[in-house]
Amino acid sequence: MSNEEFGPSPTAPSTLSSDAPSAAASAVPSDLVEAALRAARKRGAAVADVPMQAIAQEAGVSRSTLLRRLGGVRHALDEAVRAAGVDPGGQKPVRERAVEAGAALISSDGLAALSLERVAAAAECSVHSLYAVFGSRDGMTQAIFERYGPFVNIETILATHPGDLRSTVRRVYAHLAEVVALEPRVLPAILAEVLARPGDEATQALASHMVPRLYASIGEWLSAEVAAGRVRDLPLIALIHQMSNPLLMHLLLRPALELVPDLKLPSVEEMCEAFAEAFVHAVELPGP
Template sequence: MSNSESRSPAPVSPELVQAALRLARARNVAVGDVPLQAIAQEAGISRSTLLRRLGGGRRELDEAVRAAGVDLGGQKPVRERAVEAGAALISSSGLASLSLERVASAAHCSVHSLYAAFGGRDGLLQAIFERYSPIVDVEAVLAKQPTDLETTIRKIYSLMAAAVQREPRVMPAILAELLARPQDESLQPLIRYVFPRLFAGVGKWLTAEIAAGRIRDLPPLLLIQQMSSPLLMHLLLRPATERVPDMPSPSIEEVCDTFADAFLRAVALPAPDGGE
């Protein structure tokens, strides 16, 4: 084993631990929520020097703080708090309300820490979309290389319904903005992020289903819209229609089954002779 492989990180100096504790007391926050940049400034060194002394991250510092008998604090990490705070803002006030300053205030962190975690507002919005949209779960379903078209469609519908109904209501707010102001410059980074990813996942799967002879040969964009639009429209209008007297709403399970059946009747091809 080489010297570089066997060398252990240098112990964290007591001065760095004390710097972190002083800042936590001054800011009235948990030690674990004090940004490394602030600790470096308090210690009179650069952030890069601090990271070098800590071996590239703050794990060594956190362990040294614990060894000094201090609880790092029970708050969630900044990234987690920011995503939750941003989602709440979007749900209550729309995408226009999503500023780093408002999120930092709601998440009890600094704007600098948001830049460090997300790179800016666009990165934060992408993280919120990943958390509250069905895209990650749908990709996980498709990553298993499903061959049962009907089961896969029904699973995707279930994931879509869960995401649109989830509180805070991030998906309805984002969809409303996309429908109302598709040319808005503030939406373009999200559009450029979501649609290529959608086609790389769902679009690729539908193309494979066409090649396998299981669905009609239609443009993937039209197939995606035909698959998603009826269910999304129902879910977006459901909170309003539920308030209309004498207009009973079927259960979400019934809704998903109905639209899944309609999509399959529209695009599924009969199995070849001898096929399952």
């Protein structure tokens, strides 16, 4: 287990402090500090990353006894180690570790392979910690997509666009190209899962999160463009697909196309420009 499971710890400073140790740190017996340092050396890890059970075993006591001698909180031991002149270190928060581990799993094995147990093992935390942070597997999946998906930055682009259809579409396309190429390849893996298993429970749960975001971002912007008389009044889903699908399909197929002998592809930037021009030409209404 990680130290997040024993209550929050204060952020460790980048350099050792010369201040006097806190009362909690001063109350930690020296034998426990030495046990923590020995356990860390044996594991080749920072003290803050050593499970409490391992420290208890090194000290020759039970885990409950160790916690009682520490006053029930892990950070007292970390502070005592720091007061002894050793930086206890520490891992990233559980949420960040889990999102990164989950993204790598989706990229390598697909959305169906994502489970709380596999993420907990990769992130070096407990399943209970993941439930506490995300609430459920679906909550964790949504957090991963928020981090590695396109919507957050696209919403920013659309909220700050200068009112010019062509330049806004170009900016959205440039960001979409970055997200598709981003490692780990979360968006391509998720789209592959949607196409292969549209009725899967995990796919449906993610779609119930993605589709409203799509309508709330690109959909609302296109509706405003239609209302302003700048874009043809087509069914909204048709406008959304016409804007996103041609470029997205090219970006998803591009890694395979680049391996075809003697096939010379334009650059990604040139393709974004070409698809932007095609979309604007198809939907833009002439000015007054």
